[in-house]
Amino acid sequence: MQKIIYTLIASVCISWALSKPACGDLWVSNLDQFPIGSAAVGSDFWIAQSFYIDISDSNQYALDAVQLLMNPATGSPNGFAVSIFSAPSDDSPRDYLGSLAGSAAPVAGGLYTYTASGITIPGTGFYFVLVTSSTPTNQGAFNWSASDSFTHNGSWYINSAYYTSSDGLNWQKHIRDEVFQMAIHATIVPEPATGWLLGVGLLSLSLCRRRLAREFCIFHRA
């Protein structure tokens, strides 16, 4: 009987885990919008697409992944890199939060997934998905697909502003022009109080389990 119960619990846990997407929850995406073109990405042409979480959202999020819709590359580019930046206000990228792992050569058109590790983004903040490469655009360029409108889902927004730079230091703002196509996946980080409750719950379960196991053993000895 006990084996059946354990098997059931294990099945439920595995099913729940499998039902979750591999890269966390999808919070906002404009991948379904009609593309109007693309922009070249190179070491001399950085692009930072802005996204933000409005002030009604007090969650903390662990960024899991960003998916980018790319058009076929031109020339022979390489060293494509994706990173996340933040800014204290609606301003150009300022604070580096981390780099994402994924294809360094998204040369064929399609959807590319870049995964994050250890990047926490608080709700109520201004962020950027920043892309560049190691080759100048006259040698070859990756092409990031663009739509033309702002997208939002709940408190998450892919904004109608992006920034460009030739060196990653000086940025020029563009609004109501193009909106680069991407999807952002993240997981809510439990609040400390929730963590404590969970910890206490797990500890209690553990103690109960030890007690049950002891009784089970006694039963078998008998």
Next chain:
Amino acid sequence: MDMFLSDGYDECMLPHRRRPFSIWRMCTHVTLLITASVFPFLTSASSSLAEASAESAALQFTSPTPASQLSTLGTFYSAQHPDWPPFPANVHDLPAWDLGNGCFLLADADFDYEAFAKAVEAVSYTSGEYPMISRDYARDDLWISLNAVVNGRTDFTADLTIHTPETSTSASWDLYYARDLDWQTDWNFLMRCPTNIIGQTNVYARYLPDEIAFFMARETTTNCDLIVTTNVTPQQMAELLVPPWVTVTNVNYTGAAVARGIFANGNCCGLPIDAGVILSSGDITDAAGPNDDDRKGQLVGGPPDPDLNLLVGGSGSADAAILEFDVISTNACLLKFRYVYASEEYPEYSGSMYCDPFAIFVTTNRVGANWINTISNNIALVPVDAHIPVTVYTVNGGYEHAYEGVIPTNAPYYVDNHDPYNQAVSPYLIGEPVFNIQYDGMTVLLAAQTFVDACTTSHIKIAISDYTDSYYDSAVFLDEWSHDNSQ
């Protein structure tokens, strides 16, 4: 008795009342004094008139001073009709007694005002001409015609035309009003009137609190900086907007802290509201002029608002600033909010999805702790229609563009402030930004009002947001409550 009838006057506008009169008089190229009485009785000046009549008895034994030796301008009481409002000038070049302090008593016992008025009415004017009352106006004169008067339920509107001197290069004229002409007339700023391309400006002086109003126009000479501050609590903001006998409770503000506050110096920036509450879909410090940017605004992280979405029929609100509070009054009373809605979206996004809605929802309907708002709860409406909310889409002066042009919508309620790079459609565009605020256009002074029952809690929600994205900010300037403005 009729005196002077301005061209365009419609008698139907004033049923069951004596005809109003208007008096014009040229002063200088830059200053003109005009009085326009909505009613022919000057009740508020009765004490002054009694004094004037008493002096008249004493003065009848002295000879009046000939008109040629008198000041042209002043306060001229009629001896024949002491119940009339005073003339702002010696319109008929009559002799008068000098009472001191710029006041005169006209020796008009023998003057036939009725015959004069009939003579004026007998003249048929062709289009573009106006009655010349006591003299012909030269092209370099400044004068005002009173075209119509509309009596509202709780206030009054005068339809005026300011005829500007042809030689004047002033881009705008400031219109003032007074309740009476007294020894020391207190002129109140009413509105700034940009000069349109045909050299005159047609204005509606709305929400006049009194049945009697005297108007004065003069070239705009002052332009100061708008003062805005966020250093105020939402409770203080809410209390500024309602009468002191209305209790305000449960005040809640939702939005970025930089998007709400109070403002001052509005009149000297050209706004018809001098001081009050400001809510913005961006940072309120961006509201200060001059208008040197066609796309000022920033994302401040405000949330969307479902009620504003409902109003527009979409889901694109963003960067909302929402002030909510409950009110309860011991007596049934009229709640009136006077406001000006301004936006950086004008004129290039006039007909677009970037409509930036504004609303004042008033409701007594709630389920549990949640107040229920619907489209019909919004009292901030375009005056021409009882259902249209105030947005960039519903009130604008159009957009002049070869391929993406937009025709004006409810343009009489729109005031342009000269976007540096884009133009509204003629005649609604102006040549330079005469209002010292950053926004490219705005509404005229509008009012939202509703009656609230005694001892019943009503919930008020004042909200503005960007729409479709978070840029090109909009703002609403709400007048602080005063006995004069909000009754």
